[in-house]
Amino acid sequence: MFRTFRKIGILTSGGDAPGMNAAVRAVTRAALSCGVEVMGIYRGYSGLIDGDVKPLGLRDVSNILNRGGTILYSDRCPAFKTEEGMKKAVDTCRRLDIDGIVAIGGDGTFRGATDLTLRGVPCVGLPGTIDNDITSTDETIGFDTALNTVLDMVDRLRDTCESHARCNVVEVMGHHAGDIALQSALAVGATAAVIPEIPFSQDELYEKIRRNRKLGKRNFIVIVSEGMGPDYAPQLTQQIQQNTGVESKFARLAHVVRGGQPTLRDRVLATMMGEAAVDALFDGKSNLVVCLRHSGIVLTDISYALALDRMYKGLLSPGELDAFSPEHIAEMKKTCDERRAAMQKMYDALNRLGL
Numbered sequence: 001m002f003r004t005f006r007k008i009g010i011l012t013s014g015g016d017a018p019g020m021n022a023a024v025r026a027v028t029r030a031a032l033s034c035g036v037e038v039m040g041i042y043r044g045y046s047g048l049i050d051g052d053v054k055p056l057g058l059r060d061v062s063n064i065l066n067r068g069g070t071i072l073y074s075d076r077c078p079a080f081k082t083e084e085g086m087k088k089a090v091d092t093c094r095r096l097d098i099d100g101i102v103a104i105g106g107d108g109t110f111r112g113a114t115d116l117t118l119r120g121v122p123c124v125g126l127p128g129t130i131d132n133d134i135t136s137t138d139e140t141i142g143f144d145t146a147l148n149t150v151l152d153m154v155d156r157l158r159d160t161c162e163s164h165a166r167c168n169v170v171e172v173m174g175h176h177a178g179d180i181a182l183q184s185a186l187a188v189g190a191t192a193a194v195i196p197e198i199p200f201s202q203d204e205l206y207e208k209i210r211r212n213r214k215l216g217k218r219n220f221i222v223i224v225s226e227g228m229g230p231d232y233a234p235q236l237t238q239q240i241q242q243n244t245g246v247e248s249k250f251a252r253l254a255h256v257v258r259g260g261q262p263t264l265r266d267r268v269l270a271t272m273m274g275e276a277a278v279d280a281l282f283d284g285k286s287n288l289v290v291c292l293r294h295s296g297i298v299l300t301d302i303s304y305a306l307a308l309d310r311m312y313k314g315l316l317s318p319g320e321l322d323a324f325s326p327e328h329i330a331e332m333k334k335t336c337d338e339r340r341a342a343m344q345k346m347y348d349a350l351n352r353l354g355l
C-alpha cells in the first residue's frame with residue numbers, strides 16, 4: 001500500500017443507474033478485506049458537505065448486489081461547485097479521517113472528484129450512468145440493464161402493434177447520446193432509430209413504412225433518443241400517421257428505464273470496476289476513472305477522460321488540448337473515430353435489416 005489508508009468514503013452521484021449498488025458492495029468489501037474502514041456518504045456530494053456519512057460493514061452491503069437504485073441515494077449538488085461547498089466537503093473528510101473516495105457517477109461527478117483530489121482527498125471514479133455517454137469507457141454501469149428494460153417494454157408494444165396493425169414511436173432516455181436508442185432498436189428489430197449523432201431522413205422513413213405496409217407488414221417500431229428534444233418524438237408520431245396512413249402511437253419510457261434489477265453483465269462490470277477502484281486507490285493512484293476498453297479494465301486519468309469526452313461531443317474549447325502530448329491527442333482521435341465507426345455500422349445494419 002502506497003500510503004496508509006485508514007478509511008475511505010464511497011458515494012453515488014448524478015443520475016442513478018442499476019448496478020450502482022453492486023459497485024458499492026464491491027468497493028466496500030474490497031476495502032474491508034485490506035483492513036480499511038469504509039464510510040457510506042449519502043446523497044452524493046450533498047452528504048459530504050452535510051456530513052451525512054455512516055460506516056459500512058461487511059453485512060451492510062449484503063443483499064444489495066441485485067437491487068436497482070442506490071442504497072446511498074443520489075443527488076445533484078450545485079453547492080459543491082462553490083469554493084465554500086468544496087471546503088465543507090474537505091473538512092468532513094478531515095474530521096472523519098476519510099483518506100480517499102470512490103465516486104460513482106458521470107462526468108459531473110468526475111469533475112467533483114478531480115476538485116477533491118486537487119484539495120488533498122484522492123479520488124477514483126466509476127462510470128455509473130445508463131446513458132453510456134462516457135467516451136473513455138466502452139460501457140458504463142447501468143447501460144446493459146437499461147437496454148434490457150427497453151427491450152422488454154418494446155417487445156410488449158410490438159405485440160399490440162401487430163394485433164392492431166399500428167406503428168409505435170418510443171422515446172428512450174440517453175441524455176445527449178443515442179446509444180440506448182440505437183442498440184435497443186437493433187435488438188427489437190425496429191424500423192428505424194433517430195439519434196442526435198447521425199442525420200435522419202423522415203421522408204425515407206415514411207417511404208419505408210409505406211413500402212413495407214404494402215408488402216403486408218403490420219407492426220412498425222421507431223425508437224427515438226431523448227437527445228432529439230422533448231417535442232421531436234410526439235411530432236414524428238403524428239407525421240408518420242399523416243404521411244403513411246398507418247395508425248401511430250407514442251410512448252415515452254422515461255425513468256422506467258433507470259430502475260430495476262441490474263443484469264448479470266452490469267453486476268459483473270460493477271463488481272470488477274469497484275474492486276479495481278479500490279486497488280488503484282491503495283496503490284497510491286488518484287484522479288482516475290475506471291474504464292472498460294476492448295474487454296479489459298483500465299485506468300484512465302480523469303482530465304484525459306473529460307477532454308476525450310468533449311472531443312467526441314464536439315465541445316472542446318480553444319487550448320483545451322494543450323496539456324496533452326501529440327501521442328495522447330492522436331489516441332483520443334482514434335478512440336473517437338472507433339466509437340463513431342461502431343455507431344455508424346450499427347446504424348447501417350439497422351437500416352438494412354429493419355423493415
Ligand code: ADP
Nearest residue numbers: 014015045076077080105106107108109111112
Ligand atoms: P453526472 O455525474 O451524472 O454527470 P451531474 O453533472 O449532475 O451528474 O454531476 C453530479 C454532481 O457532481 C453535481 O451535482 C455536482 O455536485 C458535481 N459536479 C458537477 N460538475 C462539477 C464541477 N465542474 N466541479 C465540481 N463538481 C461538479
